[in-house]
Amino acid sequence: MTSRKFLLAAAAGLTLQILPWGAWALNPQQWSEHSIYQVLTDRFALTNGSSADCWIRGYCGGTYEGIQSKLDYIQGMGFDAIWISPIIHNIEGNTTYGYAFHGYWGDDPYTLNPHFGSPDDLKNLSDALHSRNMSLMVDVVINHLAANQTPNSVNYSAFPSPFNSAAAFHPDCTIDYANQTSIEDCWLVDQQPPLLADIKSENSTVFDAMVRSVVQNVQDYAIDGIRLDTAKHVPKRFLSQFQEEVGVLVTGEALNESIAFASQYQSPLASVLNYPLFFTVTDPFVGRTTFDLLAATVEAEQVVLPNINAVTNFLDNHDQPRLASRVGSDVIREMNAVTFLFFSPGIPIVYYGFEQRFDGGGDPDNREGMWTSGYDTNATLYKHIAQLNKLRKAAINSGDFLDSAATILLASDTHLAFQRGPLVVVVTNTGSGPSISEPDAAANGTLSDVMISQSSFPPKTTLTDLLSCEKTVTDAQGSFNSSNSQGGPRVWASSQWKTTLCS
DSSP states (O other), X not given: OOBOOEEOOGGGTXXXXXXXXXXXXXXXXXXXXXXXXXXOHHHHOBTTSOOOOOOTTSOOOBOHXXXXXXXXXXXXXXXXXXXXXXXXXXXXXXXXXXXXXXXXXXXXXXXXXXGGOOHHHHHHHHHHHHHTTOEEEEEEOOSEEEEOSOTTOOOGGGSOTTSSSGGGBOOOOBOOTTOHHHHHHSBSSOSSSSEEEEBOTTOHHHHHHHHHHHHHHHHHTTOOEEEETTGGGSOHHHHHHHHHHHOSEEEEOOOOSOHHHHHHHTTTSSEEBOHHHHHHHHHHHHTSSXXXXXXXXXXXXXXXXXXXXGSEEESOBTXXXXXXXXXXXXHHHHHHHHXXXXXXXXXXXXXXXXXXXXXXXXXTTTOOOGGGGTOOTTXXXXXXXXXHHHHHHHHHHTSSSTTSOOEEEEEOSSEEEEEETTEEEEEESSTTSOOOOGXXXXXXXXXXXXXXXXXXXXXXXXXXETTTOOEEEOOTTSOEEEOOTTOXXXXXXXXXXXXXXXX
């Protein structure tokens, strides 16, 4: 495969060097312009476009061909990248936790999972994405291999070489999550099948083979980016090797609330999944907390993380309860939350079904079959996300959005406002109740109007909310009233800002 080279920004935390990005690969700066739609391959679309009733812990029949058939649906929301499940062969048969439909129980890194389709099917999906100027991110696991066997009875010879002996793995032990060495060396699951045997990364023959298998898949299927599962379970020096050799952006899963902890993984990797933001973003929109902690997190991350624009942000995923399971029937709260997601620093990821208000709680209930929605393009959140993607692209094309910090203007019990480049974003957790001005909030219990000050808008400037196309004017001090009778989000810009969104 031919390749082109990009200089990986020093801000990404890697040693400054030239990395061999693939022919379709994107560097971190280019990825920061993207928005990503996450799908579970088995649960998104069937090959024949039909629907299926299936056990939530079993295979349901979703395929690469099915995903390809629904690219119009995905692109209709404005997404220019998809993240799919791990592609390698997984263990067969039932286990304590069901079947390996999700793709995280790989047992052969050299072979594809036939449940999802053929190698040609995956190539066709990749080609179809690239023909639309869309990108392909693939989930990858390098921490362990799976065995559908009982403890102390792993048949290592069933794995392909060089993984076919006990010497390729750390000895079985239970993880002590207070000890980082234990996190890296012990087995993620060791008490019941599926056993997840921990790869001995320090065995160079073994780890090099694992990395080469991923590199081969990147080349064979023109993969543009990698979501790295269980990154915190792999020693950082080996993550650096992995990032360097795969030559595409890697966003690592380092499940922890600490921003400092996350920053340690955006040093060896180009990107990290923004779990510190996730752990502070949902409660205020549900209405359980104020916006103070979320505002503090946004400010701190811009200082601590090596490259804030390359981190990947999300509201829910296959491991976490869906946001709709927490907000109840009020879609306005989700509209506010996803608006925050799209304009805060980082790359926004939306988990499939969010736009249809899927409301599954924890795993496996949050892994529903997408076909039950009918792929409704008239759904409120589907149309709202399409609008957000258009607006985010317009802001990026303005030239100063990605280079601008998110400056907090207001954080209260009910509102968060921040400026980023030409935009002032105002979100709220009041829900869809009636509009009540700020002084009356205590007496009436709801608040949808708020005065915004300290923005960069000059006095007597006409502003347009680019979501509703309503207008307001700043006062003599440059402050303005962000009024909304429906409790929805606002994205304000000067009416002179060049965009066709409200022309």
